Amino acid sequence: MVVRTGRKVTGGRIRPHRKVKRRYERTRPFLGVFVSEKEERVKIRVRGGNYKIRCKAVKYVNLAIPSEGKCVKTEILGIDDNPANREFIRRGIITKGAIIRTKYGLARVVSRPTQDGVVNAVLMEKAK
Incomplete structure (x- = not known):
């Protein structure tokens, strides 16, 4: 392992x-x-x-439903999990990778709301 000492190999x-x-x-x-x-x-x-358009507050999500091959605009009911930071769940902050609740079921956020200006998510299919 190399430790950075603030000097070059030559001593400068x-x-x-x-x-x-x-x-x-x-x-x-x-x-x-x-x-x-x-x-x-x-x-x-x-x-x-x-x-760049940044979201500050959102009400709706563009939800992709892979089994039906369609996309719908639906209301966000709440946040279930956020792997980025567990504190975000309590504060209600949405980031990429967050699990949100919709009327169709749980969905995973695939967009970056502060970069894209929208919240896009994919419906999580139940394991059979």
Whole structure:
């Protein structure tokens, strides 16, 4: 295992090439997507002058039903599990991989709501 000592192999010091982050290197604060009665989205400017739509609060999900080969828009009833962070279940935050409840059954979120601006999910079929 190599331990980083702050020196090169030749013995010279390794110094940071820049002391402060540039504007494009900065990250944005975490924006948790909540289940709400009113849908809320925010438009943010990103690098290159482009825009990204971020969800802040959602009510509906685009649910894919593989057995029927169709997609329906349905209401989110609640959150059952979130492997990203167990604290998100209590706070009601939706991320990619979260298990949500719908009237069709449990579904797994396959989109990134803060990146895509929508919540897409796939219905979890029951094991036979």
